[in-house]
Amino acid sequence: xxxxxxxxxxxxxxxxxxxxxxxxxxxxxxxxxxxxxxxxxxxxxxxxxxxxxxxxxxxxxxxxxxxxxxxxxxxxxxxxxxxxxxxxxxxxxxxxxxxxxxxxxxxxxxxxxxxxxxxxxxxxxxxxxxxxxxxxxxxxxxxxxxxxxxxxxxxxxxxxxxxxxxxxxxxxxxxxxxxxxxxxxxxxxxxxxxxxxxxxxxxxxxxxxxxxxxxxxxxxxxxxx
Ligand code: GLY
Numbered sequence: 001x002x003x004x005x006x007x008x009x010x011x012x013x014x015x016x017x018x019x020x021x022x023x024x025x026x027x028x029x030x031x032x033x034x035x036x037x038x039x040x041x042x043x044x045x046x047x048x049x050x051x052x053x054x055x056x057x058x059x060x061x062x063x064x065x066x067x068x069x070x071x072x073x074x075x076x077x078x079x080x081x082x083x084x085x086x087x088x089x090x091x092x093x094x095x096x097x098x099x100x101x102x103x104x105x106x107x108x109x110x111x112x113x114x115x116x117x118x119x120x121x122x123x124x125x126x127x128x129x130x131x132x133x134x135x136x137x138x139x140x141x142x143x144x145x146x147x148x149x150x151x152x153x154x155x156x157x158x159x160x161x162x163x164x165x166x167x168x169x170x171x172x173x174x175x176x177x178x179x180x181x182x183x184x185x186x187x188x189x190x191x192x193x194x195x196x197x198x199x200x201x202x203x204x205x206x207x208x209x210x211x212x213x214x215x216x217x218x219x220x221x222x223x224x225x
Contacts (some may be wrong), residue, residue, distance in 0.1 A: 001071060001075060001079045001110065001113060001114070001213040002111065002114065002115050002116065002117050002119070003114055003115065003116055003117065004054055004117055005071075005076070005079060005109050005188070006028060006067060006117070007028065007067065007070040008025075008027065008028055008110070008111060008115075008117070008118070008119075008138075009024070009026075009027050009028070009030060009033040009054055009070075009108065009109065009110055009111075009126060010024065010025040010026065010027075010033070010108070010109050010111065010121065010123045010124040010129075011024055011033035011034045011036065011037040011106070011108035011109070011123065012024075012037050012107055012123065012124040012125070012126060012129060013034060013037045013038045013041050013104065013105070013106040013107070013130075013169035014041070014104065014105050014106075014131060014132040014138075015041060015102070015132060015135040016102060016104060016105070016117055016132035016133050016135075016138055017102045017103075017134050019132075019133065020041050020042075020045050021036045021041055021045050021077075021126050021135045022036075022038060022039065022040030022041030022042070022043070022045060022046065022047075023037055023040065023046075023047040023048070023124040023125070023135075024036050024037055024048050024049070024053035024056075024065075024068065025048075025049045025053070025120040025124045026041065026049050026050045026053075026118055026120055026125060027046065027048075027049075027050065027053040027054050027057070028050075028054065028067050029054060029064050029065055029066065029067045029070070030053070030054060030057045030062070030064055030065075031062075031063035031064065031065045031069075031070075032062070032063060033053075033108050034106050034108045035062050035063075036048075036053060036056060036057045036060075036062055037106070037108075038106075039056070039060050039062060040056065042064070042189070043060075046224055047088070047124065049120070050118075054187075054199075072151070072161065076110070076138065076160055078113070079113065079114070083096070084224050089102065089121065089144075090109055090110040090113065091107065091108070091109035091110075091123055091128075091141075091142040092107075092108055092109070092122065092142075093107040093108070093123075093140025093141065093142060093189060094104070094106050094189075095132070095137075095138035095139060095140055095142060095189055095190065095191040096138070096191070097135055097138070097193070097195050100148050101134060101193060102134060102137060103132045103133070103134050103137060103191065103193065104132050105130040105131060105132040105138040105139060105140050105154070106130065106131040106140065107123045107124070107129040107140045107141065107142075108123065109123040109129075109142075110122065111123075111145075112144070112196065116196075117182030120145075121144075121146070121148070121149070122141065122145035122148040122149050122153070123141075123142075123145065123146020124186050125149065126154075127152045127154060127155040128141065128145070128149045128152055128153055128154060128155075129141050129145075129148065129153075129154060130154050131154040131155050131157075132215030133158060134185055134193060134196070135193065136158050136159075136161045136192065136193060137157075137158055137161045137167065137170075137190055137191055137192040137193055138158075138191050139153075139154040139155075139157045139158050139171075139174075139188055139189065139190045139191075140154065140188065140189050140191070141153045141154050141157075141186060141187065141188040142186065142187050142188070142201075142206065143184065143186025143187055143195075143199055143201070143203065144184035144185055144186060145174045147178055147183060147186060148178070148186050149183075149185025149187075150181070150182055151174075151177050151178045151181055151182060153174050153175075153177075153178060153186060153188060154188065156163075156173070156174040156177050157170050157171050157173070157174035157188050157190050158170075158190075160173040160174065161190075161192050165195045166192075166196060166198060167190040167191060167192045167196050167197060167198025167199075168190075168197075168199060170190055170192075170197070170199070171188050171189070171190045171198040171200035172198075172200040173190055175187070175188065175200040175201060175202050177203055178202070185201070185202055185203040186202065186203070187199065187200065187202070187203060187206040188200060188201070189208060195212070197210050197212075199224065199225075201224075205222050205223045206222075206223075206224075207220075207221070207222050208220075208221045209221070
């Protein structure tokens, strides 16, 4: 929620087969911003902000809702009390590989708690908040957008895969780069074209889950051992 108590969402999706992408930022009253990003990606790659993203959602029959429906009672109380919640990012991301070798990345966020109206972070920016390339891998990031953008965190992790690094090493390299060059906390999840999984973060914790053909149920972590 921003400083006015509104939810402004940013989201993007990228297809590793074609390098197509779609993004929205600062949209309100859209139930699933990632679905809007996907529809844009399929339509033609572009970045729609605020009312133009909301209008695109309406015109394409995607679910819109009352702006207040996107705020839970718990979030509203936290926002009112403002204790320890300012600047906390509210991001969810995913990366996936299908049986044909196609990789995709998606990232969606409500920004950081208490952010100013109209602020847009990294999540909808290809290269910073996400990246997918069938030749290398797919990455989604979370954390302080103001720190993630200047180190192009997702692309930094993907580029490290080109050096034959394991995704865990590539993810750690990206976070080490962020720590060395800028202040701030961030995390990234990474999948390479062989389906190997990696993640790294420099915050206290980061929730991660993954599912593979070999698993009966998802593996879930709140901290990396
Ligand atoms: N990573 C979310 C944001 O900074 O908006």
